Amino acid sequence: GAVVSQHPSWVICKSGTSVKIECRSLDFQATTMFWYRQFPKQSLMLMATSNEGSKATYEQGVEKDKFLINHASLTLSTLTVTSAHPEDSSFYICSARSEGKRLAEAFFGQGTRLTVV
């Protein structure tokens, strides 16, 4: 299968600072990338969908000014958590897919554990 790399795998930051998480498709061009968030012992919740070169589409209840998503190229999407607070501590996972038939499924990164102190 195709490889999606997420960086960093974990990060600790101070309250009020911003944190950027990268999601890269290493061996295919990702026309669409998805960002999910997982709270302990809960489901992965879709936060937003991003298509290369256009603005992200956010799910209901997700603050777009707090979770900035940039899908600047076909291999890179970034999620920036702005002015982070302890309640933003969570596990963030990206997935990527291509419109091409061979890669119709979505491939997931390893996830990023964010802890805000």
Place this chain on the structure above:
Amino acid sequence: GNSVTQMEGPVTLSEEAFLTINCTYTATGYPSLFWYVQYPGEGLQLLLKATKADDKGSNKGFEATYRKETTSFHLEKGSVQVSDSAVYFCALSRSNDYKLSFGAGTTVTVRA
């Protein structure tokens, strides 16, 4: 809205035991159904999928059948191995855009 409910874990089994993880869903129309697996330290991987009623997805000895009458997609494996220890997620998407709604995940530990 769409939702997925799966059996809570953790589940601990001995090698060669039979594994079942229940999954039921709520959705309008005809969603596609998936099982994803996350091995320790790795990202989620698609294990199997079914896109219409009565379809059976299978992979690596795992099977799941899309049952529309019971809105279920239970995962089964007849004889598990230690290497099957992982977290298993049931998921659905309303269309083929892969915007997924996930269950909470079930942690499975297989002991030798």
